[in-house]
Structure formats: structure tokens, C-alpha cells
Amino acid sequence: MTTRKLVPLIFERSTPGRRGYRLPDLDVPEVPVTDLIPEEFLRDEAPALPEVSELEVVRHYTQLSRLNHGVDVGFYPLGSCTMKYNPRVHEDVTSLPGLASIHPYQPEETVQGALELMYNLGQYLAVISGLDVTTLQPAAGAHGELTGLMVIKAYHSQRGEGHRKEMIIPDSAHGTNPASCAMVGYKVVEVPSNDRGGVDVEALRGLVGPNTAGLMLTNPNTLGLFDENICEIAKIVHDAGGLLYYDGANANAIMGIARPGDMGFDVVHFNLHKTFSTPHGGGGPGAGPIVVREELARIVPALHGQQFLPGPIVEKKGDQYVFVTPENSIGRVRSFYGNFLVYAKAYAYIRSHGPRGLRQVSETAVLHANYMMNKLKDVYHLPYDRTCMHEFVLSGVWQKEQGARTLDIAKRLLDYGYHAPTVYFPMVVDEAIMIEPTETEPKSTLDEFIDVMRRIAEEAKEDPKLLLEAPHNTPIKRLDESRAARHPVLRWEKA
Amino acid sequence: MRYLPLTQEEQQEMLQSLGIDRVEDLFTAIPKEMRLDADLDLPAPLSEAELVRHFSELAEKNNDLKSSVSFLGAGSYDHLVPSMIKHIAGRGEFLTAYTPYQPEITQGVLQSIFEYQTLICELTGMEASNASMYDGASALAEAALMACAATRRELVVLPSSLHPEWQDVVKLYLKSQDVSIAYLPYHEKTGVVDAKAFDGIPWSEAACVVVQQPNFFGLLENVASFKKVAKDNGALLVMAVDPISLSLLKSPGELGADIVVGDGQSLGNAMGFGGPSLGFLATSGTKLIRRMPGRVVGETVDTDGTRGYVLTLQTREQHIRREKATSNICSNQALNALIAAIYLSVMGKEGFKDVGYQCLQKANYMKERLIQVDGLSSPFSAPTFREFVIKGAVDWEEVNMRLAEHGFVGGLPLARFGLPELVLFSVTEARTKEEIDSFVNLLRGLIS
Numbered sequence: 053m054t055t056r057k058l059v060p061l062i063f064e065r066s067t068p069g070r071r072g073y074r075l076p077d078l079d080v081p082e083v084p085v086t087d088l089i090p091e092e093f094l095r096d097e098a099p100a101l102p103e104v105s106e107l108e109v110v111r112h113y114t115q116l117s118r119l120n121h122g123v124d125v126g127f128y129p130l131g132s133c134t135m136k137y138n139p140r141v142h143e144d145v146t147s148l149p150g151l152a153s154i155h156p157y158q159p160e161e162t163v164q165g166a167l168e169l170m171y172n173l174g175q176y177l178a179v180i181s182g183l184d185v186t187t188l189q190p191a192a193g194a195h196g197e198l199t200g201l202m203v204i205k206a207y208h209s210q211r212g213e214g215h216r217k218e219m220i221i222p223d224s225a226h227g228t229n230p231a232s233c234a235m236v237g238y239k240v241v242e243v244p245s246n247d248r249g250g251v252d253v254e255a256l257r258g259l260v261g262p263n264t265a266g267l268m269l270t271n272p273n274t275l276g277l278f279d280e281n282i283c284e285i286a287k288i289v290h291d292a293g294g295l296l297y298y299d300g301a302n303a304n305a306i307m308g309i310a311r312p313g314d315m316g317f318d319v320v321h322f323n324l325h326k327t328f329s330t331p332h333g334g335g336g337p338g339a340g341p342i343v344v345r346e347e348l349a350r351i352v353p354a355l356h357g358q359q360f361l362p363g364p365i366v367e368k369k370g371d372q373y374v375f376v377t378p379e380n381s382i383g384r385v386r387s388f389y390g391n392f393l394v395y396a397k398a399y400a401y402i403r404s405h406g407p408r409g410l411r412q413v414s415e416t417a418v419l420h421a422n423y424m425m426n427k428l429k430d431v432y433h434l435p436y437d438r439t440c441m442h443e444f445v446l447s448g449v450w451q452k453e454q455g456a457r458t459l460d461i462a463k464r465l466l467d468y469g470y471h472a473p474t475v476y477f478p479m480v481v482d483e484a485i486m487i488e489p490t491e492t493e494p495k496s497t498l499d500e501f502i503d504v505m506r507r508i509a510e511e512a513k514e515d516p517k518l519l520l521e522a523p524h525n526t527p528i529k530r531l532d533e534s535r536a537a538r539h540p541v542l543r544w545e546k547a
Numbered sequence: 548m549r550y551l552p553l554t555q556e557e558q559q560e561m562l563q564s565l566g567i568d569r570v571e572d573l574f575t576a577i578p579k580e581m582r583l584d585a586d587l588d589l590p591a592p593l594s595e596a597e598l599v600r601h602f603s604e605l606a607e608k609n610n611d612l613k614s615s616v617s618f619l620g621a622g623s624y625d626h627l628v629p630s631m632i633k634h635i636a637g638r639g640e641f642l643t644a645y646t647p648y649q650p651e652i653t654q655g656v657l658q659s660i661f662e663y664q665t666l667i668c669e670l671t672g673m674e675a676s677n678a679s680m681y682d683g684a685s686a687l688a689e690a691a692l693m694a695c696a697a698t699r700r701e702l703v704v705l706p707s708s709l710h711p712e713w714q715d716v717v718k719l720y721l722k723s724q725d726v727s728i729a730y731l732p733y734h735e736k737t738g739v740v741d742a743k744a745f746d747g748i749p750w751s752e753a754a755c756v757v758v759q760q761p762n763f764f765g766l767l768e769n770v771a772s773f774k775k776v777a778k779d780n781g782a783l784l785v786m787a788v789d790p791i792s793l794s795l796l797k798s799p800g801e802l803g804a805d806i807v808v809g810d811g812q813s814l815g816n817a818m819g820f821g822g823p824s825l826g827f828l829a830t831s832g833t834k835l836i837r838r839m840p841g842r843v844v845g846e847t848v849d850t851d852g853t854r855g856y857v858l859t860l861q862t863r864e865q866h867i868r869r870e871k872a873t874s875n876i877c878s879n880q881a882l883n884a885l886i887a888a889i890y891l892s893v894m895g896k897e898g899f900k901d902v903g904y905q906c907l908q909k910a911n912y913m914k915e916r917l918i919q920v921d922g923l924s925s926p927f928s929a930p931t932f933r934e935f936v937i938k939g940a941v942d943w944e945e946v947n948m949r950l951a952e953h954g955f956v957g958g959l960p961l962a963r964f965g966l967p968e969l970v971l972f973s974v975t976e977a978r979t980k981e982e983i984d985s986f987v988n989l990l991r992g993l994i995s
Contacts, residue, residue, distance in 0.1 A: 072629075073629050075901050079980040079981075080909050080912035088930060094795060095796060098897075099899065100896065104893075109892050113636075114635065119653075121653060135643075135645060137550050141598060154609050157621055162610040162951055163610070163820065164608045165608030166605075179587050192681065202723055227868075230870035231870060237725060278574075280576050283580075332646070333644070333880075333882025335646040335679075335881030336679070337823035337825075337881075387710070388712070388821025393822065393823060400598060407587040411587070412551060415573075419573060438576070439575070463649075463651070477866070491551055530651065530850050532847045537860055540860060542674075542675040542844070
């Protein structure tokens with residue numbers, strides 16, 4: 053990456069009196085504002101927004117964009133985030149006025165196409181997960197977790213088991229899992245990993261009991277490993293009266309290959325901005341729909357998950373699609389129907405791929421990860437040396453001994469034009485480097501990245517200073533994060 | 548497959564390097580009985596051209612508001628959107644980036660968030676804003692929880708003039724943490740909460756009182772009375788505001804708000820059937836700033852002393868604090884926040900003021916014209932901004948279907964929220980006098 057000039061703040065480009073956009077002239081008779089709104093309600097001075105021309109705004113943001121790495125710019129092997137290609141046609145089809153310019157409160161009869169899309173997407177996600185009923189309302193993965201936990205809580209409460217407030221979570225879990233538990237008043241009980249990187253089944257047996265609400269699991273887990281004991285894990289939790297929650301962050305490994313519902317999970321969320329290729333937009337918007345089991349055969353009585361889901365959801369009555377609020381719905385987790393234009397892209401993705409295409413996505417993602425892992429494990433420590441799924445976790449401990457830590461390896465990768473992998477996560481691995489190549493990268497990119505990772509391992513050995521001072525070629529050097537936290541400057545102020 | 552570049556030869560090479568024959572050999576960790584032996588029951592794949600056709604067909608089954616004239620609001624608004632926004636916000640460097648975890652190569656997103664935070668502070672008069680929330684409703688729910696944590700109290704006082712869906716969201720979030728809610732009724736004549744409604748609330752237990760400005764009916768609440776009761780009782784004042792109204796109305800900061808939230812759809816974002824939009828959340832004072840949920844960007848310097856931006860105050864967040872985090876939020880609505888920032892920048896100080904001014908004038912014009920129609924009246928006396936309620940003994944659902952035949956989308960019948968005969972209209976700067984006049988004339992004909 054070539055060094056690019058930093059960009060002044062938009063406020064620093066402001067010139068009093070300059071305008072960027074003009075409205076049509078007001079065409080209704082004007083009434084003095086104070087005849088309409090009491091003076092004490094009015095502000096004395098307009099908000100100090102920038103005063104810039106349209107071209108200045110265009111240049112400003114174009115220049116900012118050039119300081120930014122995205123999948124469109126280069127390889128983005130950020131583990132657990134599934135940074136695959138985001139097809140541009142999805143932007144086009146979701147910009148059609150018939151989707152982008154419809155109002156959530158239009159009469160249902162006038163938005164049948166939108167409801168049809170929602171209904172069908174719900175069905176597709178049910179098919180992919182092996183579960184039954186979908187709500188599209190949650191706006192992101194963590195929001196899906198929250199919703200799923202609320203449904204689980206409602207389920208236990210309705211059965212007179214509201215005391216079940218312990219949620220078991222592996223020590224390798226995403227931070228959102230325990231944080232979501234706290235949001236519903238659940239106590240987190242941590243289960244350790246075994247030496248294969250999976251849940252320690254014996255430890256789990258000792259942790260379940262009459263207060264167990266359930267278990268939250270990512271499978272494949274955050275080490276990129278499939279938990280082979282999932283049947284037994286599911287049985288232990290179900291026998292104790294708990295439910296199984298599937299964190300779908302890693303679903304890119306299993307589409308069309310295995311289904312959470314068949315593994316025993318009762319509630320699933322998908323991160324559509326990961327597995328189903330909706331662009332992540334620099335931090336969002338995502339979409340985190342959940343799918344739940346209609347009944348838990350054999351183990352516990354009927355869940356009738358649908359009745360607890362947040363409303364409204366779409367049902368088909370004859371040839372009409374209608375909104376219905378499930379009986380005993382927990383309520384709402386956000387306004388309207390979720391991030392519609394986001395999940396419409398996931399719908400497009402599923403329709404573009406079809407059943408075999410989705411399977412091929414997962415197979416290729418897993419093949420890519422194993423190929424790369426195999427070509428790196430002699431130069432980086434591989435703590436769990438077994439076939440991985442769509443991602444794998446290396447450790448920088450060997451390089452640490454040579455004087456360069458994982459953070460330094462990550463920063464050095466930026467010099468070579470790559471985004472860094474996820475680092476220092478999962479916490480069960482010391483100096484973790486979590487790499488997810490995804491299926492949309494050509495083999496040449498994988499090979500180039502492997503070469504660079506190997507070169508960096510050499511550099512760490514011969515000249516660790518090169519890593520410690522990296523990045524060298526980025527628009528800006530390493531930033532002082534502790535200063536930012538100690539003396540927070542969270543907005544621009546006029547000098 | 549269209550997006551999978553791997554060739555047969557390359558796949559062979561990879562398999563060989565792994566010493567296996569088939570891709571299936573990579574999945575042996577999955578117990579055999581769990582592996583699918585049939586294709587998923589999904590429709591066959593579509594080519595790009597077929598996909599576009601399919602979406603066009605779906606879109607055609609919807610009446611879009613580009614080809615009709617809409618007076619719907621209630622949380623999603625048809626404002627003018629400068630054309631340049633989609634071109635700039637659609638740039639791949641913004642669109643296809645993740646959360647900015649590597650600040651050296653994501654200064655674009657980080658700086659845009661810092662600017663967004665500053666713009667939200669300018670609108671709200673608060674000291675700090677986070678990087679965005681899912682939507683206005685969930686932002687309000689998180690603000691209420693933040694107030695509970697800050698005051699160590701477990702009662703939230705909500706006005707019944709708050710958007711009913713927002714009430715639902717707040718209720719669910721609070722119930723999940725066993726926080727109680729007390730409701731303030733609105734006065735049936737004014738449509739806003741008057742100070743008498745404050746009687747009988749156990750204020751000493753209240754973490755915060757919430758006020759929506761303008762309220763769900765588009766009416767302006769007397770925020771000063773909310774502030775007084777909050778201040779007298781050690782509770783926080785949480786304001787849910789419409790950002791467009793802040794072009795004219797006193798800022799929440801001036802009114803003494805402790806936490807301010809709102810929905811930013813109206814700032815250049817598509818209606819999109821209700822999402823994605825963004826929620827904003829702003830506050831003042833170190834104590835509350837450190838309790839904000841979600842991402843926050845701060846200014847700092849690099850090793851050469853050059854100014855730059857990073858995610859900061861991360862010890863509040865889930866990836867560090869896990870179950871002790873201030874919230875579980877991770878992904879937010881960054882791209883929608885970027886759109887809001889571009890919108891506010893290109894509108895600028897004068898343009899933004901014009902938007903508010905024109906909404907006020909046009910909404911007032913339409914309100915005056917409607918109440919001259921026989922059978923229609925204005926049920927509430929409080930001042931309005933961009934939305935207003937009209938009362939009429941009319942089957943509004945039926946009327947709306949008739950209006951649709953003429954290319955109009957009527958107001959929102961409030962019968963769905965238990966308020967028969969009432970209908971909520973929204974008029975933005977995007978409506979013209981001609982559209983308003985035609986609509987009123989048509990409506991007059993339909994209900995006479």
C-alpha cells in the first residue's frame with residue numbers, strides 16, 4: 053500500500069456561507085415560525101454543521117475511502133468475520149424503488165413482494181438450519197443472540213421453570229455470548245475446552261443441573277474446529293432440561309453439509325453479513341435472524357418456538373402474505389421488521405447459489421483453510437493440529453520468543469497490503485492468530501499470503517525490529533490507544 | 548459457481564498437498580449420522596440476469612413511494628436524498644470493510660465515525676455520541692438500561708405518547724433485566740404529557756424519565772417539566788428526538804437531557820421497509836460517557852505524532868468485558884451512520900435548517916387544509932412539527948385503499964394502536980403544494 057495523505061476533518065473544510073444542496077423553493081404560504089411553535093421551544097442558533105460545496109463533500113469522502121481497506125481492495129482474512137466477496141448485483145437489486153422506497157406501514161396488500169421475500173427467506177433459513185420458524189427482526193448477530201435467549205427464557209418461564217437462569221458457555225466463546233446472557237439476567241457458567249479444542253464433556257456433565265437454562269455453542273467453534281462430541285453434548289444439556297443455542301457466526305463451514313437442527317440445537321442465529329455475504333459496511337448494518345425448533349421431539353415437550361418469537365412474522369394465507377404476531381410473542385427487539393434491505397441481499401445470495409452452490413461454498417471455504425493451515429504450520433505454532441473447518445488458529449508463541457509478538461506480525465501484514473487476521477482471540481490460545489481465507493479468494497491470493505506469512509516468520513527470526521516498528525507503508529503508523537482511552541477526545545471542537 | 552474461482556486443477560493440487568482424495572475427507576469430524584446425504588430443499592440457482600428479473604418481479608408487486616405520493620411517517624420518512632450520497636457511501640472501501648480493528652488501514656471509516664459523532668453532538672448539544680445503534684427503539688432501550696446502571700435504580704418512567712413500537716422494544720429489554728416501568732398518560736385534549744401526570748409516580752425509585760420530542764403524534768412535549776421532575780428526584784432525563792426537528796428546536800443539551808437517542812433514517816437513509824436505519828445515542832459527563840453502549844471512536848496520535856483515530860473506551864465492550872460489558876452490541880449500523888454524516892455535511896448548516904423549516908411549513912399547510920374538510924378535525928391542541936393527527940369517523944383503511952388507486956399513500960390509521968378514528972400524517976419537504984392540494988381534494992371527495 054502506498055502512503056496516502058491524511059484527510060482534514062470535514063469541519064476544517066468549512067467556509068461560512070457555502071452551501072452544498074438546495075431544496076426547491078417553498079411553495080406553500082409561509083407562516084411565521086413563532087406562530088406555530090412557542091419561542092421557548094426554538095433554538096437560538098442552527099446546529100454548526102459544515103458549510104461545504106457538494107464537490108468538497110464528494111472529495112472528502114472519496115479521499116477518506118482511499119485510506120480504507122475493504123474486501124474490494126484486498127485480501128481480508130479476518131477470522132470469524134467471513135470477509136467474502138459481496139456481489140455488486142445485490143446492491144443493484146436492493147436499490148430498486150420497489151424495495152428501497154417502500155414504507156413499513158404501507159397496507160400489506162401494497163407490499164406483497166416484500167412479504168413474499170421475507171416469507172421465503174424465513175423458509176430457506178429454516179431449511180439451511182434444520183429448524184422450523186424464523187424471525188428476521190434482529191439487526192445483528194449479538195441482537196440475534198439476545199432474541200434467542202429471550203425466547204429460551206420465555207420458554208422456561210412458561211413451563212414454570214423460570215429459575216433456570218444458568219447459561220453454559222465454552223471458554224472459547226465470542227464475547228457477545230456472555231454479554232447477551234447478562235442482558236437477559238442469566239448467569240454465565242463457563243465450561244473449559246478439552247485438549248482437542250472442543251467442549252470438555254465430563255466438565256459439562258458436572259455443570260448442568262436444575263438451574264441450567266441451556267448451552268450456547270459455536271460449531272465449528274472459534275478455533276475453527278468441529279466439536280465431534282456434539283451428540284453427547286446435546287444429550288447432556290437436554291437431559292438436564294436445558295436448550296441448545298447455536299451461534300451461527302461460523303455457519304460458513306457447514307451449509308448443505310450438516311445442520312444445527314440435526315445436531316440437536318434448538319435455537320440458531322445466522323450472521324447474514326458473514327455467511328450470506330451482505331456487506332459489513334465498516335461495522336454494520338448486519339442482520340441476525342434466528343430460527344427456532346417447533347418442537348423438541350423426545351427430549352422435552354413441545355417448544356412451539358413460534359409462539360415466543362418477536363412479532364410480526366410473515367405467514368402465507370392462500371395466495372396472500374400477511375403479518376401475524378405470534379401468540380405469546382416476547383414482544384419486539386427493534387422497530388418494524390429488521391434490516392430488510394440487508395436480509396434481502398442474503399435472499400439474493402441464496403437464490404444465486406441454490407443448494408449445491410451453498411454446499412460448494414462451504415466445501416471450498418474449508419478446503420482453502422486447510423490448505424493454508426497446512427502450508428503455515430511448520431513456521432507458526434499450531435496448537436490444535438487436526439483438520440480444521442473454514443478457519444484455523446495459529447499461535448505466535450515461537451515468534452514471541454524471537455522478540456516479535458502476534459500484534460507485530462499483524463501490523464507487518466498491513467505493510468504487504470493485507471488486512472490482518474483476528475488476533476488474541478480466542479483467548480484459550482496464547483498469542484492467537486485466527487485466519488479465515490473464505491471461498492471467494494483465488495488460489496493465487498492464498499499462495500501469495502502464505503508466502504508473505506512465511507517471509508514474516510523469517511523476518512521475525514532475523515530482524516524482529518522490522519515487525520516491532522511495523523507498519524511502515526500505511527497512511528498512518530501505530531496509534532497511541534492508551535492515550536485515546538485516558539484522555540478521550542470523542543468529537544471535534546472548534547479551536 | 549459464479550463467485551467461486553477455484554478451478555478443478557487447483558482443487559486437485561490443494562487436495563494433493565493435503566494428502567487426501569476428496570473434499571469430503573475434510574468433514575470427518577462431523578459425525579456421519581449428522582452429515583446431509585441429500586441436497587438442501589432450496590430453489591435452483593439463478594444467473595445474474597435471472598436474479599435481476601426475479602427481483603424486478605418482486606419489486607413490482609410493491610407500490611413504491613417513488614411512483615406514488617406518500618404522507619406516511621411514524622418513524623420512517625420520505626425526505627429528499629441528495630443523489631451523491633449513494634455514489635459515495637456505495638464505494639467498496641466503505642461498503643466491504645469490517646469494523647475498523649486495524650486503525651492503520653481503516654482511517655477512512657474511523658474518521659468518518661469521528662465526524663459522525665461530532666455531527667450528532669452538534670445536533671443534540673451533548674458532549675459525546677457513540678458510533679451508532681441498531682435503530683432508535685433499541686437505542687432508547689439501551690439508554691434506559693444505561694440510566695438504571697448509572698443511578699442504581701430499577702424503575703423507568705415512559706410517556707404513553709412514545710411510539711408504540713418503541714414502547715414494546717423498551718418493555719422487552721427492561722423486562723429481561725427485571726426493571727419496572729411506570730407510564731405517564733398523555734392529556735386527551737393536548738396530546739402531550741402534562742405535569743399532573745407526574746403525580747403518583749414513585750419518583751424516588753426512578754432511574755430516568757423518557758420524553759419523545761416530537762412525540763408519536765407529532766406533538767411538541769413540554770420538556771422543561773420533564774427536566775424539573777427528573778432533577779428534583781435524582782432521575783435522569785432521557786430524550787428520544789427526531790433529528791430533523793433539531794434544525795429548529797432547542798437542543799436536548801440546552802434542555803438538560805442526560806441521554807439523547809433517536810433514529811437516523813431521516814438523515815439520507817432509504818425507507819427500505821423499515822431498515823436498515825441507525826439509532827444514535829449521545830450523552831454528557833464522564834460518568835455517563837463511560838457507561839455508553841457500543842463502539843466509540845476517539846482521536847489520538849501515531850508514533851510520529853500525526854493525528855489519527857481509533858476505537859476507544861473499549862473496556863466497556865463485550866469483547867473485553869464479556870458479561871460485565873455495558874451492552875452486548877457488536878455490529879452496529881456504520882454504513883447508515885456514514886450516510887447520515889454525508890447527508891448532514893452536504894445539507895450543511897443552511898440546507899439542514901431549510902429542511903426543518905419546509906417540513907414545518909408544509910405540514911402546517913396540509914393540517915390547516917385538512918381540518919377545513921367537513922368531518923375532519925384536529926384532536927390535539929399542542930404544537931406540531933412535521934406530523935399531525937387528524938380525527939374523522941371514517942374507515943381509514945378503506946380510504947387508504949381508495950387513495951392507493953390514485954397513486955397516493957395516505958396517513959397511518961391509528962386504530963392498529965387502539966385509537967380509532969385517528970390518522971397520523973407526515974409531510975416532508977419532498978411534498979409539493981400541488982400534491983397536498985390534490986390529496987386533500989381527493990380525500991374530501993372520498994369521505995363526503
